[in-house]
Amino acid sequence: xxxxxxxxxxxxxxxxxxxxxxxxxxxxxxxxxxxxxxxxxxxxxxxxxxxxxxxxxxxxxxxxxxxxxxxxxxxxxxxxxxxxxxxxxxxxxxxxxxxxxxxxxxxxxxxxxxxxxxxxxxxxxxxxxxxxxxxxxxxxxxxxxxxxxxxxxxx
Amino acid sequence: xxxxxxxxxxxxxxxxxxxxxxxxxxxxxxxxxxxxxxxxxxxxxxxxxxxxxxxxxxxxxxxxxxxxxxxxxxxxxxxxxxxxxxxxxxxxxxxxxxxxxxxxxxxxxxxxxxxxxxxxxxxxxxxxxxxxxxxxxxxxxxxxxxxxxxxxxxxxxxxxxxxxxxxxxxxxxxxxxxxxxxxxxxxxxxxxxxxxxxxxxxxxxxxxxxxxxxxxxxxxxxxxxxxxxxxxxxxxxxxxxxxxxxxxxxxxxxxxxxxxxxxxxxxxxxxxxxxxxxxxxxxxxxxxxxxxxxxxxxxxxxxxxxxxxxxxxxxxxxxxxxxxxxxxxxxxxxxxxxxxxxxxxxxxxxxxxxxxxxxxxxxxxxxxxxxxxxxxxxxxxxxxxxxxxxxxxxxxxxxxxxxxxxxxxxxxxxxxxxxxxxxxxxxxxxxxxxxxxxxxxxxxxxxxxxxxxxxxxxxxxxxxxxxxxxxxxxxxxxxxxxxxxxxxxxxxxxxxxxxxxxxxxxxxxxxxxxxxxxxxxxxxxxxxxxxxxxxxxxxxxxxxxxxxxxxxxxxxxxxxxxxxxxxxxxxxxxxxxxxxxxxxxxxxxxxxxxxxxxxxxxxxxxxxxxxxxxxxxxxxxxxxxxxxxxxxxxxxxxxxxxxxxxxxxxxxxxxxxxxxxxxxxxxxxxxxxxxxxxxxxxxxxxxxxxxxxxxxxxxxxxxxxxxxxxxxxxxxxxxxxxxxxxxxxxxxxxxxxxxxxxxxxxxxxxxxxxxxxxx
Ligand code: FES
Numbered sequence: 001x002x003x004x005x006x007x008x009x010x011x012x013x014x015x016x017x018x019x020x021x022x023x024x025x026x027x028x029x030x031x032x033x034x035x036x037x038x039x040x041x042x043x044x045x046x047x048x049x050x051x052x053x054x055x056x057x058x059x060x061x062x063x064x065x066x067x068x069x070x071x072x073x074x075x076x077x078x079x080x081x082x083x084x085x086x087x088x089x090x091x092x093x094x095x096x097x098x099x100x101x102x103x104x105x106x107x108x109x110x111x112x113x114x115x116x117x118x119x120x121x122x123x124x125x126x127x128x129x130x131x132x133x134x135x136x137x138x139x140x141x142x143x144x145x146x147x148x149x150x151x152x153x154x155x
Numbered sequence: 156x157x158x159x160x161x162x163x164x165x166x167x168x169x170x171x172x173x174x175x176x177x178x179x180x181x182x183x184x185x186x187x188x189x190x191x192x193x194x195x196x197x198x199x200x201x202x203x204x205x206x207x208x209x210x211x212x213x214x215x216x217x218x219x220x221x222x223x224x225x226x227x228x229x230x231x232x233x234x235x236x237x238x239x240x241x242x243x244x245x246x247x248x249x250x251x252x253x254x255x256x257x258x259x260x261x262x263x264x265x266x267x268x269x270x271x272x273x274x275x276x277x278x279x280x281x282x283x284x285x286x287x288x289x290x291x292x293x294x295x296x297x298x299x300x301x302x303x304x305x306x307x308x309x310x311x312x313x314x315x316x317x318x319x320x321x322x323x324x325x326x327x328x329x330x331x332x333x334x335x336x337x338x339x340x341x342x343x344x345x346x347x348x349x350x351x352x353x354x355x356x357x358x359x360x361x362x363x364x365x366x367x368x369x370x371x372x373x374x375x376x377x378x379x380x381x382x383x384x385x386x387x388x389x390x391x392x393x394x395x396x397x398x399x400x401x402x403x404x405x406x407x408x409x410x411x412x413x414x415x416x417x418x419x420x421x422x423x424x425x426x427x428x429x430x431x432x433x434x435x436x437x438x439x440x441x442x443x444x445x446x447x448x449x450x451x452x453x454x455x456x457x458x459x460x461x462x463x464x465x466x467x468x469x470x471x472x473x474x475x476x477x478x479x480x481x482x483x484x485x486x487x488x489x490x491x492x493x494x495x496x497x498x499x500x501x502x503x504x505x506x507x508x509x510x511x512x513x514x515x516x517x518x519x520x521x522x523x524x525x526x527x528x529x530x531x532x533x534x535x536x537x538x539x540x541x542x543x544x545x546x547x548x549x550x551x552x553x554x555x556x557x558x559x560x561x562x563x564x565x566x567x568x569x570x571x572x573x574x575x576x577x578x579x580x581x582x583x584x585x586x587x588x589x590x591x592x593x594x595x596x597x598x599x600x601x602x603x604x605x606x607x608x609x610x611x612x613x614x615x616x617x618x619x620x621x622x623x624x625x626x627x628x629x630x631x632x633x634x635x636x637x638x639x640x641x642x643x644x645x646x647x648x649x650x651x652x653x654x655x656x657x658x659x660x661x662x663x664x665x666x667x668x669x670x671x672x673x674x675x676x677x678x679x680x681x682x683x684x685x686x687x688x689x690x691x692x693x694x695x696x697x698x699x700x701x702x703x704x705x706x707x708x709x710x711x712x713x714x715x716x717x718x719x720x721x722x723x724x725x726x727x728x729x730x731x732x733x734x735x736x737x738x739x740x741x742x743x744x745x746x747x748x749x750x751x752x753x754x755x756x757x758x759x760x761x762x763x764x765x766x767x768x769x770x771x772x773x774x775x776x777x778x779x780x781x782x783x784x785x786x787x788x789x790x791x792x793x794x795x796x797x798x799x800x801x802x803x804x805x806x807x808x809x810x811x812x813x814x815x816x817x818x819x820x821x822x823x824x825x826x827x828x829x830x831x832x833x834x835x836x837x838x839x840x841x842x843x844x845x846x847x848x849x850x851x852x853x854x855x856x857x858x859x860x861x862x863x864x865x866x867x868x869x870x871x872x873x874x875x876x877x878x879x880x881x882x883x884x885x886x887x888x889x890x891x892x893x894x895x896x897x898x899x900x901x902x903x904x905x906x907x908x909x910x911x912x913x914x
Contacts, residue, residue: 019420019440027439034389036382039561041513042593043442046845049513078380086379093378097370097811100229100819101562102377103384103512128854135845137512138229138562139822141856143815 005070009033010079018066025061025069026050029076037077038106041135048107048134052076058114077106080113089113092150100138107134112148121152198222199333201551202262204348207290207336209262210283211240217311217326219244219251221283224264224348225276226256226533226557228564230819230876231371231812232272238808239277242364243284243357244325245308249369256535256557265346266534266638267563270697270773270874273808277872279350282338286352290336294328359806359868366868368811373559385531385558386590388518393586394421395438396579397445398646399431400599403838404459405684406452415449424448425582429650429687432579434587442592457837458684466503466901469607469629472680476659481675487611490622490672494613498717500710502610503901504629504702505832507603509567509695510848514591515560517569517576521546521586526553528577531560532569537638541570542577545642561596564823565694568600570639571646578647594843599646602833603695604630606661608706618718619728622672625664625707627699630692631679633658637694644693649686657682662699664707665772668729689840690833696820697877700773701827701884705902708769708885712752712892721749722768722889730770733865737777737801738770740863745781745799752893761788767889769882775873776804777865780821782886786894788913791906795825795887799861802879805870814862817879821860824883826851830903 002017007028016032024043029035029052038061041049045060052061053075081087086094089109099105108131115122115130122130127148136144199208212220221240227233233253241248254260264276288308295313296303299321307316314322324330338352359365376383401407408429416422422435422444433448435441460468491497518529519542526548532538532555539555546553555573563569568591576589591599606629615621634657635644642648643656661677683690715725723742727735747766754763763786770779783797798821807813830849834842842848884902892898897912 019437020443023439027437031438036384036387037380039384039386039513040590042844044593044844044846046593047512076380081379083375083379090378094370094375097374097815099374099377100815101512101559102229102373103561105377106380109378124858128856132852132854134853135512135850136853137510137564137823137850139819139826139851140815141822141851141853142818142860144853145856 005066007070007074008072009074010076021067022065025052025064025066025074028066029061035076035078039103041103046135047104048111049104051107051110053110053114056114056117058111077109080109087113088151088154089116089147092147092154095150096143096147098140098143098147100140104134104136108136108144112151116148116152116155120155198260204262204344204350205337205340207283207286207334207338207352210280210350211287213287213325213329215326215330217250217324217330219246221251221253221280222261223253223255223276223280224261224536225272226267226535227272227373228267228533228562229373229559230816231809232276234369234371234812235273235808236277236280238364238367238369239273239281240284242362243281244288244311246311248364248367250311258536258539258553258555262348263344263536264348266532266536268346268534268637270876270878271346272876273872274874275346279348281356282349282351282354285354285356286336286338287334289352289354290334291325291328295323298323298328362868365806365808366810366866368809371812383559385518385529385560386513386516388529388558388588390518390520390586393518393520393588394434394436394583395441396425396432396434396576396587396589397441397592398575398589398595399433399445399448399450400594401452401687403455404688404690405455409451409453412449416444416447419444419447425579427582428652430578430647432575434579434583445592458688459690459835459837461837462835465505465605466607469605469680474628474678475681477676477678479674479676481663481665482673483675484670485672487622487624487672487674491613493615494621495616496614496717497611498614498713499609499611500713500900502608502706502709504606504705505902506605506690507695507827507831508597508833508842508848509564509600510597510850511561511563511567513561514593514596515567515569515572516588516590517572518588519576519580519586521580524548524552526577527556528553528573529556529558530569530573531558531563532573532639533563534570534638537640538570538573540640541574541642541645544640545574545645545648546577546581564696565698566601566635566637568596574639574642574645575647597848598840598843599689601635601691601693604632604692604699606630606699606702608703610706610710612710612714614714614718618720620668620670620714623670625675626677627661627663627703628678628680629661630682631657631659631661632692632694632698633660634682634692646687655682655686655691662703664703666707666770667734667772669731670729690835696823697773697880700771700877700881701824702902704769704771704881705828705884705888708771708882709888709898709900712767712889713898716752719751722752723747724749726768726770733803734770734772734777737779737803737865738768740865741768741779741781741799741801744801744861744863747781752889754894754896762786763788763894765890765892765894767886767891767893769885769889771878771882773874773878773881776875776878778802778879778882780879780882780886782890784887784890784894786891786909791909793829793887793891793904793909794855795829795857797859798857799863800879801863801865802875803865803867804875804878805873806868807864807866808872810864813864813875816875817862818860820877820879821883822851822856824880825857825887828884828887828902828904830905832903
């Protein structure tokens with residue numbers, strides 16, 4: 001028994017058939033829509049590697065059942081900006097050469113993008129608090145903070 | 156934003172080269188401008204280590220591709236290699252593309268290993284580039300009919316020095332053709348591989364590209380979510396797999412209830428001997444099947460010691476091997492006779508996990524007896540060998556393609572995933588994509604070993620160390636090898652019945668302290684289980700460096716205190732040259748206040764502040780870290796607030812990338828010092844996720860890391876990937892003592908430890 005689910009991802013509408021409407025959003029994005037991000041990190045909402053925006057809010061798609069987001073507008077890192085029209089955070093990430101492996105990147109950029117939307121000029125402490133809980137095993141935290149500040153200055 | 160677009164374009168072009176060779180067949184949806192020459196046509200087959208063509212090709216447009224048998228884990232090793240090659244060839248760095256870690260296109264140079272990427276990996280590439288330049292200048296000399304010593308090269312154009320209008324380009328000379336030049340090969344494969352054709356190398360004084368800071372080549376693709384990761388590989392007809400680990404360490408499979416997953420579409424069991432996995436066409440269904448599958452396992456006696464007693468266990472365990480290693484001088488016993496003060500101390504370090512950002516992934520396709528394995532392993536050529544041995548096919552029938560995965564920091568779970576994906580693909584006759592669940596990468600990867608360290612030293616009347624003995628005892632750093640070329644070193648191999656064959660290896664402190672009588676040794680103890688142990692050990696970033704130097708540099712501080720001397724001054728009393736210069740540079744940058752360490756001021760204040768320093772060497776790279784910490788007396792929480800780092804790795808190839816590499820190590824090193832300890836009970840590892848294996852949070856990241864890069868262009872690079880991990884824990888421990896008077900001799904420096912030590 002499959003269930004039909006409608007999704008709007010990065011501005012495009014999709015209809016998918018799934019075996020389990022409680023399947024987390026991430027598998028719909030990767031498996032059904034063939035998207036290459038976000039990444040599976042922990043599947044437990046502890047790391048952020050699978051962060052996307054749902055109606056502008058940063059959420060952890062690895063624990064978000066598909067059924068809960070079926071009519072929402074979903075934005076992934078790929079939909080945030082392009083090389084031609086980058087989001088300020090993407091431009092700042094390139095400028096600061098932030099990532100090492102970069103596997104954590106969705107969590108930081110998508111969460112920081114939501115943070116900058118609600119608070120365009122955060123203090124150092126607000127940046128840290130706003131990004132608390134996300135993981136980066138390579139330890140690029142200093143560069144992440146520099147990039148968020150740079151992006152805030154650009155806006 | 157043109158710059159970004161351009162970087163992206165050039166990045167994709169580089170990938171185009173790979174694509175044309177069949178390496179990236181799959182779902183690379185972005186428009187790819189194909190490179191004018193297909194790599195397949197410009198790499199000799201078979202790859203021959205003596206042939207220049209195996210390392211370097213000049214395309215018809217005059218750009219160059221080098222074939223590098225290592226990989227880059229996100230620190231920019233490939234950019235450094237491009238710079239080194241560009242330097243010798245008199246080209247701009249952006250004219251040199253670097254193909255890495257593809258077993259069909261590159262010779263095995265050891266993969267990522269021991270911070271050797273530039274140090275050793277760069278050597279043959281540099282020699283090959285110099286040889287290519289000599290060959291091209293000689294060819295130009297024939298064509299232009301001007302002696303070679305009257306020719307110069309700039310931007311890939313050879314011209315007559317006195318008549319620059321008379322010229323010919325590399326492209327015209329050889330573009331798209333083979334060199335067919337042999338070089339002298341040292342007969343080694345792996346890290347030590349070197350070739351030399353005898354061409355003179357450029358003098359450091361003439362460097363134009365080495366020492367500059369071109370940007371990374373992978374960042375743009377990562378930031379714009381391009382499919383560059385091993386996790387992004389998709390092969391038509393592939394199924395998803397998940398492996399099932401034993402519920403407790405040492406348990407073996409008794410039976411599997413295949414019917415327990417029959418409600419899940421397409422799910423089926425893959426089982427052979429002790430190996431158990433599930434597959435399904437949809438990834439979520441494979442995960443559900445793994446969760447739902449019922450299997451019964453033996454109930455073995457508990458394999459692990461009481462976690463609280465691990466250090467006593469190590470002290471009492473039989474010694475498998477004892478080795479005296481490192482600097483040995485004079486006689487410690489004789490030196491002790493002249494000592495006016497003797498200090499002894501013991502230190503302890505826990506098992507730690509790579510805990511890569513995502514658990515490892517691998518994709519395997521077997522077609523007509525040819526195996527392709529896409530892997531994030533940092534040693535893809537060894538993955539090729541391991542897959543071949545496990546599947547029983549000749550290595551030349553296995554094509555390993557490295558694609559970036561979550562950072563590995565040593566032998567993480569990537570090698571195991573590669574062998575398991577191949578094993579399942581062979582068993583089911585379909586392409587397989589396997590990715591671990593969170594526990595695979597934290598609980599089931601090989602671990603950095605737990606250890607104890609005993610130090611004893613005597614001070615003479617001048618407050619100098621006259622005798623010094625340092626001994627470590629612990630689990631070997633290599634119960635499984637640092638690569639997966641032998642199935643005995645993989646979980647699937649062991650589950651198929653191959654017993655663990657541990658190598659005994661540890662290490663001793665690396666420093667240049669001038670001590671007249673010195674002895675250093677290590678002892679290894681038996682592994683906890685003879686196979687499939689979640690507490691088996693292997694290399695974790697700067698293998699055994701952080702634990703040994705946490706101990707040795709804490710101990711040097713204890714000696715400084717016994718000598719009633721400032722910690723920087725005490726070190727400088729025993730150091731000269733580059734070592735002393737680095738200590739001074741870090742202290743200066745930090746704004747070190749010279750005094751004997753120990754708490755000052757209000758002992759009852761809630762926040763206590765202190766500073767500490769640690770100096771270490773690693774294969775001739777010198778790193779000194781000065782740290783400022785705040786300790787909250789109420790909570791016991793330690794905050795590493797500020798660092799100053801002096802880093803001397805000889806010649807600096809790319810200061811910007813070096814800077815970010817060091818920052819990453821300082822943050823990761825802080826995390827390991829303050830938080831990281833693999834938890835276990837008597838039957839299993841209980842650190843299975845980020846809640847149970849916490850790492851440093853961004854709210855705890857330092858406020859500032861100042862880095863002084865000490866450049867010595869005349870000294871060949873000595874490596875930078877790991878050395879700055881080494882002194883971090885020692886510097887923090889010394890700063891905690893300065894703040895509180897509490898000497899922590901066990902890592903990590905948790906609130907419980909601080910609270911437990913408070914008077
Ligand atoms: S860059 Fe590797 S985990 Fe963040």
